[in-house]
Amino acid sequence: MKTTYRAMQISTSGGLELVDRPTPGDEEVLIAVEACGICGADLSDIDKADRRLQPPRVPGHEVVGRIIALGSNTPSAWKLGQRVGVGRLGGHCNECNECRGRFNLCRNQPVLGSSCDGGYAEMMIARATGLVSIPDKLSSEEAAPILCAGIATFNALKKSGAEAGDTVAILGIGGLGHMALQYARKMGFRVVAVGRGDNIAEDAVKLGAHRYIDTNKENAAEALNKMGGAKAILTTIGNPDAVLVLMPALTPEGRLVVLGVGKDPLPVSTGYLVGAERGVIGSITGSPFENEKTLDFSVLAGVRPMIETMPLEQAAEAVRRMRSGEAKFRIVLTMGDQTNADQ
Amino acid sequence: MKTTYRAMQISTSGGLELVDRPTPGDEEVLIAVEACGICGADLSDIDKADRRLQPPRVPGHEVVGRIIALGSNTPSAWKLGQRVGVGRLGGHCNECNECRGRFNLCRNQPVLGSSCDGGYAEMMIARATGLVSIPDKLSSEEAAPILCAGIATFNALKKSGAEAGDTVAILGIGGLGHMALQYARKMGFRVVAVGRGDNIAEDAVKLGAHRYIDTNKENAAEALNKMGGAKAILTTIGNPDAVLVLMPALTPEGRLVVLGVGKDPLPVSTGYLVGAERGVIGSITGSPFENEKTLDFSVLAGVRPMIETMPLEQAAEAVRRMRSGEAKFRIVLTMGDQTNADQ
Amino acid sequence: MKTTYRAMQISTSGGLELVDRPTPGDEEVLIAVEACGICGADLSDIDKADRRLQPPRVPGHEVVGRIIALGSNTPSAWKLGQRVGVGRLGGHCNECNECRGRFNLCRNQPVLGSSCDGGYAEMMIARATGLVSIPDKLSSEEAAPILCAGIATFNALKKSGAEAGDTVAILGIGGLGHMALQYARKMGFRVVAVGRGDNIAEDAVKLGAHRYIDTNKENAAEALNKMGGAKAILTTIGNPDAVLVLMPALTPEGRLVVLGVGKDPLPVSTGYLVGAERGVIGSITGSPFENEKTLDFSVLAGVRPMIETMPLEQAAEAVRRMRSGEAKFRIVLTMGDQTNADQ
Amino acid sequence: MKTTYRAMQISTSGGLELVDRPTPGDEEVLIAVEACGICGADLSDIDKADRRLQPPRVPGHEVVGRIIALGSNTPSAWKLGQRVGVGRLGGHCNECNECRGRFNLCRNQPVLGSSCDGGYAEMMIARATGLVSIPDKLSSEEAAPILCAGIATFNALKKSGAEAGDTVAILGIGGLGHMALQYARKMGFRVVAVGRGDNIAEDAVKLGAHRYIDTNKENAAEALNKMGGAKAILTTIGNPDAVLVLMPALTPEGRLVVLGVGKDPLPVSTGYLVGAERGVIGSITGSPFENEKTLDFSVLAGVRPMIETMPLEQAAEAVRRMRSGEAKFRIVLTMGDQTNADQ
Ligand SMILES: [Zn+2]
Ligand SMILES: [Zn+2]
Ligand SMILES: [Zn+2]
Ligand SMILES: [Zn+2]
Ligand SMILES: [Zn+2]
Numbered sequence A, B, C, D: 001m002k003t004t005y006r007a008m009q010i011s012t013s014g015g016l017e018l019v020d021r022p023t024p025g026d027e028e029v030l031i032a033v034e035a036c037g038i039c040g041a042d043l044s045d046i047d048k049a050d051r052r053l054q055p056p057r058v059p060g061h062e063v064v065g066r067i068i069a070l071g072s073n074t075p076s077a078w079k080l081g082q083r084v085g086v087g088r089l090g091g092h093c094n095e096c097n098e099c100r101g102r103f104n105l106c107r108n109q110p111v112l113g114s115s116c117d118g119g120y121a122e123m124m125i126a127r128a129t130g131l132v133s134i135p136d137k138l139s140s141e142e143a144a145p146i147l148c149a150g151i152a153t154f155n156a157l158k159k160s161g162a163e164a165g166d167t168v169a170i171l172g173i174g175g176l177g178h179m180a181l182q183y184a185r186k187m188g189f190r191v192v193a194v195g196r197g198d199n200i201a202e203d204a205v206k207l208g209a210h211r212y213i214d215t216n217k218e219n220a221a222e223a224l225n226k227m228g229g230a231k232a233i234l235t236t237i238g239n240p241d242a243v244l245v246l247m248p249a250l251t252p253e254g255r256l257v258v259l260g261v262g263k264d265p266l267p268v269s270t271g272y273l274v275g276a277e278r279g280v281i282g283s284i285t286g287s288p289f290e291n292e293k294t295l296d297f298s299v300l301a302g303v304r305p306m307i308e309t310m311p312l313e314q315a316a317e318a319v320r321r322m323r324s325g326e327a328k329f330r331i332v333l334t335m336g337d338q339t340n341a342d343q
């Protein structure tokens, strides 16, 4: 086993650079990363990173790899060589008051790729409490995006209040949206994909949409209302303009579930809320336990992300492709050499 | 068909006078009104009324009186002389598709005081499906405001997701708010009243608030957060500025429940929603069946509106006092002569 | 249109006999029956029918046909020639107190095939409030069993508390069970069919079970517990012995959902309930509005009953085949001549 | 600080004997016990205790005291001198899979007084994860019974599905029942106490019951049904005969919530469950986090157990009084000398 490892870190100029890195402490493990998805949130992590940080931050929070070293006091469930993942939540502290019931709200939980180093790297140190067991039936590349894009959308659908047979609209068919379409279809909803342009129309239907609405061609709210309206609208887009035009399609007692954060607030009419008892709710990622449920459901129901893979060394180019919109759904970085080193 | 009939009724001088009385149609009843609360929504009903309408609209949707005539085909449960009420929803149609499960959403339901005549009157015609039975233990004056201000707040508290012991903040301590304080206290919540000025501080505590926060003196969000935050905030105020400053006091997974409609939209930050899975939901009045539950709970738990009564003839002055804020909680119009005439 | 119609009614000897019958009253419609499923409950309806009744009772509560006459005061939504169905609940009264919110609990609601005549007939009179609109994409023979076996299982799954990915076991793979398997699969559950014998093993898997457990060969509770236990167990069987052996497979906080009524009580250990907060709940059919949701979901998700059809004249033989277990899933009576007459 | 401490332990003959005991290990604390309630479950803990155990088991799971020694690695929230409690659940392991979301189901959790030593003692060693912070406004004697009798009933009421204004019947007005009456009243339910004999009638009403039904004098189910039935029945009694006679009082969609475990099963009619969608569910104690919520609600709403106190040395007599029914609601053992020693 190597005692140092290479990582792509954010340079002082804001770009990415390849460096060496050192090992796990108490209740931590060292992971040989095999795959790390590039999430939309990575872009703002990179932009917002504190450039004075030494060593600089490593992005990435859709990480899958194998445990290659166990720190002291790690639960016996985690074994050397086991394949594990880590999502956005870096592991709860088991110390604070919130950890007595609601791990997602832990006050001392690192945010992967933002307040602690993430998975754009050959190795990563992770808190044992943040670990997620990966089912054998998923490759590391497939599993990675499920750890953020998957759980975010699967949990949001569960919280949406929609029941089997209800219409659910998914706004924004990218990394999150293309997972949402699949989960929604497998959960028994009538699924409507809402996107801009016709280049993803075919994919949307293949992924599970009963119908695709191209907002360049149709008034999406009108089209949905002709179908009886949507009991839930999931928006993966934080841009208020795109959301506002779709909101009139929500049925009475329906829920707009917001997954995407934008910089401008969403102006919500009080009459819209009160008159038909509608609601606008936020949903975020979940705990490692919930992440395992998401992975299991993905295996059970045959849900897989649509991915392009690129080697770690091309992380900068991968991020550029995500930013520009050239990448359709998800790019996953792979760490081929390290994987071999581990075997 | 004639829509009125002539009757000799006993005048205030004790003599007999000839008057016209309206005739109830199919599945309708004629009510001799005894009391009608003045709701904040009456003000906008009055302002927005179509002035060309003949006869002009009668406001009022917190109506209690006695049945003095039964139209054809009314359910046998409703008897001559029975004391009944009608709230904002004028009675569902039993015809439309929504009426097969969700009466509140009936597509042909008159809105009392807005799309059909209300209770600022000695008599009122009501759809039998809109009738609410009034418990003996409530006077007509007490019962009237429960039919709108009461049910709106009682139902909103039920939908808020808060459990016994959770902190619930009530923003705006007027007609709705002063009912909300009482219900919230009797449902086992930790109740915080949030208002402007100290003239209602004492009343708020007497009505059930564990604490009153005067926004003129304190930063309400900070004060609430020191108490651990609010699991639910009920706002009876539609003014976005007042609501926005309180919103940071909502706990993770908390709900802002909007009861008051304002003309400006509420700008909701997506980060606020997503980061802690908060939600903003609307709540409105309920069905006659739910109104009876609200009345029963009011009797069970000793909840009563704080009212001033004024005779029907002074309705204009009463409305003026509501508009100016001179009336503290609720004014109820009384129809004394009519009540006598009915006996 | 004929002015009388033939029906299979229960004779004084308890058998079935073919007779003539006559027309619709206020708020009723006359239906030319096209198909009527034979439900397990029909057997006890037949056995328990009051034989002194004149005219005797007509069984059948999975009825699909066309409206051929409208009584007075029927809602305008129902048209001559429209294809409609009626399930177990014969239509609420819109008069009683329960009808102000919960139609399923109406105090004056006829029970089709038990307290009012059902669909083993060429024609049937139905309350307009009991009517269910049938989607074009379902044949009458397919739609009929959905009206009782379908809604019973679809609603039960919704009430089971299980979420997508959770394991749901279905006990008893007959008329109800074979629908439950399909719905459960399409709602995203991990589906385990539990039956006796291997003759239905293949069908069970084809219908959607991820796994079939033959209780003749395996200890079903053990097998389920090896899979992690079931979050919900639906039993379509009322026989306590069969249910009891499966109950240990319920996870903590799980629900045993009882659909089948047996004559002996189910002995439930209090330690079983308390120790892991398990529950045993009953579920029954739903309202016409819910029945339309069930039909729509069946179309959306491609759920269809597996049926054998037999002509009305062979009702007695069909019932015999149901009783003996010769019929695998569902027999549907067809009224071919009447269907032609209607066209 | 003393290095050994005295405890009442179960002797080989099944009686109680006073002995010395020794100190806290990793992630454990040593508590100087101030009060320990005697729960009904203690009686069976004593009866079922393994008499070969060395040292023998100490009963008691409603324990309040002060931390007098901190083992290694205890969370910083726990301080020397802090007043804390421990209920039935002795602290989760933070290791097993269940501990990643549902502490109540931890596979390695000691059961206080049964699988680990409890609070009939001057000192007790407790897992830090089992600790409950005690509010200043409660004396140790008052707080103790809330840790089992309190949380069991408070949580059960939350899970019952009843809403403010609904009728809730409490069967068995003893240690648990007298807490249930108070919580139920403060949560806004219509509260009916059901007991045998009239000696507790007055207490029941004083504690919060709107009505007391003496099953010696009245048919309780009939009496409840005259009031409209109960939306929830909480039974603290595990004896099937007592429960069965009350069950017909449950409304449609109502829930019988079982808190008391008996040795005989409860025979539940399937028709009872299915016909009106009733349910029978179990409820048990909760986590330390939930226990703090129960204590807070008790302070907020003024809920207190009715207790007799007896010194530790008289534990055997106290247990005898509980067994015989001489003790009305709750006996709490006090450890006066130790409390002084701690100060
Ligand atoms: Zn992400
Ligand atoms: Zn924490
Ligand atoms: Zn109003
Ligand atoms: Zn309607
Ligand atoms: Zn049936």
Ligand SMILES: [Zn+2]
Residues within 6 Å of the ligand: C092, C093, C094, C095, C096, C097, C098, C099, C105, C106, C107, C108, C109
């Ligand atoms: Zn009815």
Ligand SMILES: [Zn+2]
Residues within 6 Å of the ligand: D039, D040, D041, D042, D061, D088, D148, D149
């Ligand atoms: Zn106990």
Ligand SMILES: [Zn+2]
Residues within 6 Å of the ligand: D092, D093, D094, D095, D096, D097, D098, D099, D105, D106, D107, D108, D109
């Ligand atoms: Zn554990």
